[in-house]
Amino acid sequence: MKAMLLNSYGADSVFEAAEVPKPELKPGHVLIKISASSVNTVDTMIRNMGGELPLSPPAPAILGMDVAGAVEAIGEGITTFSVGDEVYGCVGGLADLQGTLAEYxxxxxxxxxxxAKNLSMREAAALPLVAITAYEGLMRAGIGAGQKVLVHGGSGGVGHVALQLAKYFGADVYSTGGGEKQLALIERLGATPINYKTEKVEDYVGKHTGGAGFELVFDSVGGANLSNSFEAAALNGQIATTVAMCELDLNPAHFKGLSLHVVFMLIPMLHDHQRETHGEILRELTKIAESGNLTPVLDENQYSLDQAGEAHARLESGKAMGKVVIDH
Structure with missing residues (x-):
């Protein structure tokens, strides 16, 4: 089969088209003919950092985690899928799991x-990693109807899904963005936009919550921004973040009695730990999408498998609006 191989890691690394053996079917697995895949920040981190990241596969590697396609063959013990089923998921591209920048x-x-029947293959491929992350974070933080929820980075990959899911669960949703296009997208998706470049945390907390703070903060920016999340949260509030690799003063969180939920959605893949939870979440996301309450936003640029490097560059440029998707 055709695949895009990464023979070495680093800022100057390039994807090279190669013919590699078609992967062998295993018990409990299915063979997927790939229609589309999408690029996530973790993919670019692996390409740039290689061995510095403990989850990177050894080179030469086939990267890519998200996939949408059709089941071509089913392994021993599989009763939940049939040949021809159109499926999606986050399935490889790290450790010893082959990635999705290939034909199969x-x-x-x-x-x-x-x-979801109402999503194209391209749209379905955009969802798995970011949507599982958003769903897991909101669930762990106890999302509920009537809550005031703040999503940091609501025009980003994870953020634009978290915003829609929070709305679906009945929350009153607010979201930060840093430019006219980002703020317009946030508003189009049904949240109240907040320009973090011109509005101080204290000001928008006062404006939107009467100074009480947000009951749930979903921080897809994380890092140093977690201090803003602590400031924006209500007493005994809940904070979910996808980026906690930092040193931070927890005093503000202590005096507010905040709960911090760190979401690292790759754990089931990396450690073969409760992998069935990802399938369960994806089945719920399919229902939500088919109800019309979840629509992934795709970047306007389109890429073929041969243009995997350009797709990575697009995401790294910071100019993409929505998920960068690769057609196979």
């Missing part, structure tokens, strides 16, 4: 679900 991938059946 063998995926653990616990990591996939049938895609």
């Amino acid at each position: 991938v063998v995926a653990d059946a616990r990591l996939i679900a049938r895609k």
Whole structure:
């Protein structure tokens, strides 16, 4: 099969087209003919950092985590899928799991679900990593109807899904963005936009919550921005973040009695730990999408498999609006 190989890691690394053996089917797995995949920040981190990241596969590697496609063959013990099923999931591209920048991938059946009928393959491929992350974070933080929820980075990959899911669960949603296009997208998706470049945390907390703070903060920016989340949260509030690799003063969180939920959605893939939860979440996301309450936003630029490097560059440029998707 055709695949895009990364023979070495680093800022100057390039994807090279190669013919590699088609992956062999295993018990509990399905063979997927890939229609589309998408690029996530973690993919670019692996390409740039290689061995510095403990989750990077050894080179030469086939990267790519998200996939949408059709089941071409089913392994021993599989009763939940049939040949021809259109599926999606986050299935490889790290550790010893082959990635999705190829024509085919063998995926653990616990990591996939049938895609929503009203989404294209491109749209379905955009969802798995970011949508599982958003869903897990909101659930762990106890999302509920009537809550005031703040999403940091609501025009980003994870953020634009978290915003829609929070709305679906009945919350009153607010979201930060840093430019006219970002703020317009946030508003279009049904949240109240907040320009973090011109509005201080204290000011928008006062304006939107009467100074009480947000009951739930979903911080897809994380790092140093977590201090803003602590400031924006209500007493005994809940904070979910996807980026906690930092040193931070927890005193503000202590005196507010905040709960911090760190979401690292790759754990089931990396450690073969409760992988079935990803399939369960994806099945819920399919229902939400089919109800019309979840629509992924795709970047306007389109890329073929041969243009994997350009797709990575697009995401790294910071100019992409929505998910960068690769057509296979």
